Amino acid sequence: MHDNGVHARLRRPKKEGDALMRILGRSFPLVLAAALMLLAGDALAKVKRFSNMVGRVNIGSVDANQPLQVPFITWGGDMATFYANGGTKTKSGSVFNRQGLDLRLKAGDDFVQQVRDYMSGKSPFLRGTFRMMGQASEVINSDPRTQGVLVMQMTWSAGDHLVSRSHLRTIADLKGKTVVLQQGGPHVGMLDDVLNSAGLDWKDIKVVWAKELTASPKSPAEMFRKQNGIDAAFVITPDMLGLTGGLETTGTGAEGTVSGARVLVSTAELSRSIADVYVVRKDFLEANRDKVERFVAGYLKGVEDLVELKRAYEKSGSKPYEAVLKLTQQIYSTDVIPTLDDAHGLLSDCTFAGYPGNLSFFQDKNNMHGFDEFNRAAIDLAVRLGYAKKKKALTASTLNWKSPVFTQYLSKLEATGGNGFRAEAVQQEIEALTAGGGIEDNTIYSFTIQFDANQTDFSANRYASDFKRVVKLADKYGNAVVAIRGHSDPTKTLLELVKAGMSKGVLKRTGSRGNYEYYLNGRPLKIDSIGQVSNAIKSGAFDGAAAHNPRRTMGAALNLSRKRAESVRDAIIKWARSKRLKLDPSQVQPQGVGIREPVIPKPKNIAEATKNMRVEFRLLRVSAEVVNKSDFDF
Numbered sequence: 001m002h003d004n005g006v007h008a009r010l011r012r013p014k015k016e017g018d019a020l021m022r023i024l025g026r027s028f029p030l031v032l033a034a035a036l037m038l039l040a041g042d043a044l045a046k047v048k049r050f051s052n053m054v055g056r057v058n059i060g061s062v063d064a065n066q067p068l069q070v071p072f073i074t075w076g077g078d079m080a081t082f083y084a085n086g087g088t089k090t091k092s093g094s095v096f097n098r099q100g101l102d103l104r105l106k107a108g109d110d111f112v113q114q115v116r117d118y119m120s121g122k123s124p125f126l127r128g129t130f131r132m133m134g135q136a137s138e139v140i141n142s143d144p145r146t147q148g149v150l151v152m153q154m155t156w157s158a159g160d161h162l163v164s165r166s167h168l169r170t171i172a173d174l175k176g177k178t179v180v181l182q183q184g185g186p187h188v189g190m191l192d193d194v195l196n197s198a199g200l201d202w203k204d205i206k207v208v209w210a211k212e213l214t215a216s217p218k219s220p221a222e223m224f225r226k227q228n229g230i231d232a233a234f235v236i237t238p239d240m241l242g243l244t245g246g247l248e249t250t251g252t253g254a255e256g257t258v259s260g261a262r263v264l265v266s267t268a269e270l271s272r273s274i275a276d277v278y279v280v281r282k283d284f285l286e287a288n289r290d291k292v293e294r295f296v297a298g299y300l301k302g303v304e305d306l307v308e309l310k311r312a313y314e315k316s317g318s319k320p321y322e323a324v325l326k327l328t329q330q331i332y333s334t335d336v337i338p339t340l341d342d343a344h345g346l347l348s349d350c351t352f353a354g355y356p357g358n359l360s361f362f363q364d365k366n367n368m369h370g371f372d373e374f375n376r377a378a379i380d381l382a383v384r385l386g387y388a389k390k391k392k393a394l395t396a397s398t399l400n401w402k403s404p405v406f407t408q409y410l411s412k413l414e415a416t417g418g419n420g421f422r423a424e425a426v427q428q429e430i431e432a433l434t435a436g437g438g439i440e441d442n443t444i445y446s447f448t449i450q451f452d453a454n455q456t457d458f459s460a461n462r463y464a465s466d467f468k469r470v471v472k473l474a475d476k477y478g479n480a481v482v483a484i485r486g487h488s489d490p491t492k493t494l495l496e497l498v499k500a501g502m503s504k505g506v507l508k509r510t511g512s513r514g515n516y517e518y519y520l521n522g523r524p525l526k527i528d529s530i531g532q533v534s535n536a537i538k539s540g541a542f543d544g545a546a547a548h549n550p551r552r553t554m555g556a557a558l559n560l561s562r563k564r565a566e567s568v569r570d571a572i573i574k575w576a577r578s579k580r581l582k583l584d585p586s587q588v589q590p591q592g593v594g595i596r597e598p599v600i601p602k603p604k605n606i607a608e609a610t611k612n613m614r615v616e617f618r619l620l621r622v623s624a625e626v627v628n629k630s631d632f633d634f
Helices: 016-025 028-034 050-054 076-085 109-121 130-140 187-197 222-225 237-244 281-285 287-315 319-331 341-346 352-361 371-385 422-437 459-477 491-504 530-538 548-579 606-612
Strands: 039-041 068-072 101-107 125-129 149-158 161-164 177-184 206-210 230-236 262-266 274-280 444-448 481-487 507-512 519-520 523-525 588-594 614-622
Touching: 050 109, 050 125, 050 130, 068 076, 068 109, 068 125, 068 606, 076 101, 076 149, 076 287, 076 319, 076 341, 076 606, 101 491, 109 125, 109 130, 109 230, 125 130, 130 149, 130 187, 130 274, 149 281, 149 287, 149 352, 177 222, 187 230, 187 371, 187 459, 222 230, 222 237, 230 237, 230 422, 274 281, 274 287, 281 287, 281 422, 287 319, 287 341, 287 352, 319 341, 422 481, 422 588, 444 459, 459 606, 459 614, 481 548, 491 507, 491 519, 491 530, 491 548, 523 530, 530 548, 548 588, 548 614
Parallel strands: 068 101, 177 206, 177 230, 481 588
Antiparallel strands: 039 206, 125 274, 149 274, 161 230, 161 262, 444 614, 481 614, 507 519, 519 523
C-alpha cells in the first residue's frame, strides 16, 4: 500500500473498489508464498531457500535487438510505466517511443517466474521491492552475467499495517508475543524494521508464517481473527479495515471487526520501510547502458507528467489523466480495477521517489534510507532468515545521473526543501493529545533519558547513543513526529501546596507522618493525584499565601521542563549536523510537561524524585493537517 505524498496520511476508509485494488497491490509475493509451507514457531529456521523455489535455470543472453520484456506488478508505481509506454506495447509518440525504446510489458506478480525469465535471458529486468531482491540475491548473483544492478527506486510504500490486540500498546510490547505474517511477502522487511525500532530481535517473538496474503483462511487477517493466541498480524488495508473498522479506530466486535483490535503501527508512519525498485542484469547494462539510461529517464519523465496530470484532475478534471486511468483498468482488468476511481486510488497510494529521490538514494552516503543501508539490511535479512546461505550484495546503479539524458530531459531535478511539518500546528496537536488523554493511543514507541537536578546541558558525550536512536527513528518513520517531552519532579510543588494551604487554613491534614490524609475546604484531596492537585492549584485555592506560591512553583517546573526539552532538541539537531545526517527540525518537537505525568506522584526520597526528572521521546502519529505534503520523497 502506498501513500500519495511524503507526508500524506491514510486517515479514512477507502471504498470497496479501493479495497480490492489494495488486495492485489501486494499480490506479487503471493506466488512466492504459495511455494512455501504454512509454518509456525522459529522464524529463523523455517524459511525455504530461494534457489530451491526457482529451481534449475539455464542462463541465457538477452537479445537487445528484440522488444525488451519489462515486468510490472499490480501497483500504483507501475502506472507511470503504462503511461510512458502507452500500453503493454510501446505506442508511437509515447515517452518510451520518443526515447527510442521498444518494450513489451509483462505481468510479473509471480516473482519466482520473474527470476527465471531474468536468468534465462527473456528479460533483463526484475521488478519488486528491495527486500524481495535481497531474498533473490543469492540466485541472481550466482553468475557474473546476471549479477543484479539496482538501477532505479520507483516509490516508497505506505499503508501496510500491523494490527494488534488491545494488550499491545506500543511496538515494544511485541516482546514475547506471537505475530503472524505472510511468508515471503513485503511485511518480512517491515517486521524487521519494527523490531529494530523497538530494540528487539526475531528471537524475541514467535512468528506464525501464513501461506496467503489475504482473502483466505490461511491469511494473516483470518488467522488473527480465529486464533486468540496470535497477538498481532501484518495485513493490507482492506483486512485492516475489516479487523479494526478504521486506521484510527478500535474494533468493537460488530460488523465483523475483532474486539479490541487496533493498528499498532502502519507504513503511513513507517514510510521508508518498503522501497519499490528495478534491477537490471549486469551484462545487459554493460552492453546497453544507453538503453537502460533512457528507460530510467523515460520512467522518471512519466512520473513527472503523471503527477502533474493527477494534480490537474483533482483540481478541475483532466481527460489525459482519465485516459491513463482507463489504460490501467484495461491492463489490470475490470476484475482488479472495477472503476476509474479505483485506478485513481491506486496511484494516490504511491509516494514517488522521482529524480531527486534517486539522486539521494544512490549518491548521498549519509542518507540513512539510501541504497547502502537498504542493501546491507536486505542481504543481512535474507541470510538471517534462510532465503540465502551467503551474503551476495546487489550492486548500486552506475548510471551517470548528471548526464544530459536526465538533466536536459527532466524538469524536476532539485529536491524541494522546507519543513515537512507545520511546527506550530504540531505543537498544538501534541498539547491537545496530552490534555485530552490521547497521547498513549497515538504513541508508536517511546523511551526516556534521565537527567540530574537543575541540569540544562545535554552533551553528545553522554547522550550520543540516544541522539542516534532519535535520528534513526525520525528517518525511518518519515511521516511521524518525535515529541521530546521534558518532565519535572512534583515534590517542591506539593510541599508548597501543603504549606500554602495550611497557612491559609483551607487545607486540613489528619493522620501521622507518612500516612497523612488531606482535605481541601472539607473535601478529600489526594496528594498523589497530580491531576486533582493541578486542578486545585489552577482554581486559585492556594493563591494569596504570604510565603508560599504553589501556582508559581508549578509554572516554574513547566517552564524548566520546556527548556530542557528544547535543549535536548537543539543538541540532537547539532549532533545530526555534526555527523552530516539529515534531520528535519520540524519533525522533532519539544514539549514541556512539567509535573503532569510523574513516574512516582509522591516521592518518598531523592531516588524516587530522580525517576521523575526525565526527558521522554515519543514517536507519535499526527494528523494530515499538520503535514506539508510533497510530490516526492527523497
